[in-house]
Amino acid sequence: MKVLMVNGSPKSKGNTAAALAEVGAALEGHGIEWEVFQLGAAPVRDCIGCGKCGELDCACVFDDDMVNELIKAAxxxxxxxxxxxxYYAHPTGRILSVxxxxxxxxxxxxxHKPGAAIAVARRGGITASFDVLNKYFT
Structure with a gap:
């Protein structure tokens, strides 16, 4: 069993990475492998619903590599x-675009694969962030 964790923070060693590492330690305790897919800080384009991915065998037409690499890892x-x-009471735009x-x-x-969301904040916005990310699982 392997769990893929997507870090939507531009910081690879920030608080979100620390939270994911805590979850990873718990997974290891149950014999489950895990890896982090770091989205990084490079610009990310939004989906424009062009439908070209249907012609490209499940690959996004925007060749920034990140999204297509995520699909392969998934x-x-x-x-x-x-x-x-x-950030500002919602998830990062980066993770939403990706x-x-x-x-x-x-x-x-x-x-048909299980998923969970982690939101890291010092103030409000966690409920809205969970709501947005959890919609991808449903």
Missing amino acids: QQADGFIFGTPV LDRAFYAGGAAFE
């Missing part, structure tokens, strides 16, 4: 955890 995973810092494109272009890689 195909090998048995479950997911999406992590985000909470997940929109990944689910549109390669939704089959995520189907």
